[in-house]
Amino acid sequence: MAVLVVGCRARVVIQLKLLMWAALVVYYVELYTDINMVAQHWGLDHSVAVILLVARCVQALAVTAAVISESSKQPPSEEEEVLKQALLGADVEAPAAKQKRPWYQLMFTAIMYVWPRTPLMQLRAGICVLAIAVMRLLNLAVPILYRDVVNTLADASSAAHPRAGDKPEFTTFWHIFYPYALLYMVAAFFQGGAGTGATGLLNNLRSYLWIPIAQNAFRSISVDVFSKTLDLDLRWHLMRKTGEVTRIMDRGTSAIQNVLSTGPATSASNALLEGYWDMNKYDNARGARVTDALLNYETVKCFNNEELEKQKLEEAIINYQKVEYKLMASLNGLNMLQSIIIFSGLIAGLVVCTKGVAEGRLTVGDAVLFITLMQQLYAPLNYFGSYYRTIQQQLIDMENCFDLLGTSPSLTDKPGAKDLVASKCSVEFDNVSFSYHADRPVVKGISFYCPGGQTLALVGSGKSSALRLLFRFYDPTSGVIRVDGQDISEVTQASLRANMAVVPQDTVLFNDTILHNIQYGRPSATDEEVYEAAEAASIHESITTRFPQGYDTIVGERGLRLSGGEKQRVAFARAILKNPRILLLDEATSSLDSLTERRIQDALAAKRSGRTTIIVAHRLSTIMDADVIIVMKEGDIVERGTHQQLVQMGGLYAEMWTRQAEAAVVEELGTADEIGTADDKSNGDVSEMAAAHGSSNSLVQ
Structure with missing residues (x-):
């Protein structure tokens, strides 16, 4: 039978040795019947039961390790690559080769999130582990007690209804009920399962105690993953698709949650049978294609490419469904083969038991015990083939999630970095060079100084990169940037950015209220302070008259319900509300009309006392009042001076x-x-x- 099982399994899924273990389990059950007979003959029932219990636990752990190990070490097949293309798109760069983590490292990392930190939660976890250990003992004890109950009833029935000529012997109810029937009822009540009509007291207790542990662990890893993505630098985010990152976050946390929802895994049957068939995660296949279309809705409509987007989505779904069909067909075929083999073993075992009862070597209770044990062992085996794919996918998702958690940002605070001590907030670039790619420098050794409280304007190519360097989204390739004489690479990023505010050219707002988007500049600000900032940005009147809900109006995805000028004025209000020491304006008035632009400039001038302002501009009319104008060309400074000086040059x-x-x-x-x-x-x-x-x-x- 073992040869047949391994042969059939190898024809369905290469390198999967799962049914070899199933065959060993079948052989073990059949062997148990023989051992039980010998044990009864020599009076070693209890000793053999203990040995068999240990053997069963070791075997269950071996099956678990074999399944997980085989799932984790199997390299991605051609079908996996098609799935990745369907999910991530055909234009996704192939990731750099990385060494796969062993499955036990993944499980250990997951356990680090599972294990609680507080004594009360640790006590809960300990009780859960103890409850599962007792449930495993009851899994063996209940069938044995059931056998004893059947034998007691059979003996009592035989004594009460003897053969012709023999005197009937009647027994009392208590003699029949105690101890086996009573013990069986108590054990079954705690175990639950088939025949009890309930899930069992211990299982319910374990599930109840495990709820806060699973919730805390899920919350912990979700917050950690989200925090990690925010801590990573801008270069990392620009090199990856937003949809890809969110899928890693969602699938990774979902995979860990599925593990947590079942409690600690103690056997192959628990780890597989109680897992969720997480087919809903593949719904992201269509999400990968529609994300860009939804984020760029206006572009799709402007170029009348709705049919193109529909076609791309349909192609992705078709490619995914081709793979899905092959996988599901293979698993269904595998399950049918497993059913044939399992029932063949059951029939063979029943033949042996029937022959043993007929010959007097076995009792009816022994036959019942065999059938009960077979049901306990075969039920989880039926799910091995179905859940093999789920285990493999969840290990991949967990590995991607833990890889994300282990990613180190390329730009971090130096050890011992101190907070920026801001006074006048002068800004100095000292021979600063920078390039996004080694062969294409965008800033070439520029040097300038802006005294605190003055306004400096940057014009020409490389100006926006200079702002990113000042905000420390990147570190310069060479040179030093100083604020109040302090190297910004030597201070903490949080303290540096706490003294700055930026108004970008392309303002992206949160899909929340106007009040929230303005208040984002200083979350502790009162509503009155928000209204004052909105008035300074010339947006208050539009909010109160144009929108029925006023400041409670939802701006829509990326602020699409607002015009370009309104979005920029909201960004101005947000920056004004923060009241920074250094204000950075990156083409901040490109969407404003001349009158609104003039009003905002006047409002900024009134609040500019002691504030350093750096303006990146293409419209030169917006920087005529700047104290110094830096003109750049191909990353070099070619001119500098006031507006009048530069015009006269x-x-x-x-x-x-x-x-x-x-x-x-x-x-x-x-x-x-x-x-x-x-x-x-x-x-x-x-x-x-x-x-x-x-x-x-x-x-x-």
């Missing part, structure tokens, strides 16, 4: 200024022409407008 800045001024004249002429045509008086008005702009342009030049 006639260099790159003057050329950019003239080009933008001419573009503004043409734009306003076009607007005036449309207005004039609508009012049927275009000629005179356009001539006057052209003359006016002609004189202003000459003044500029």
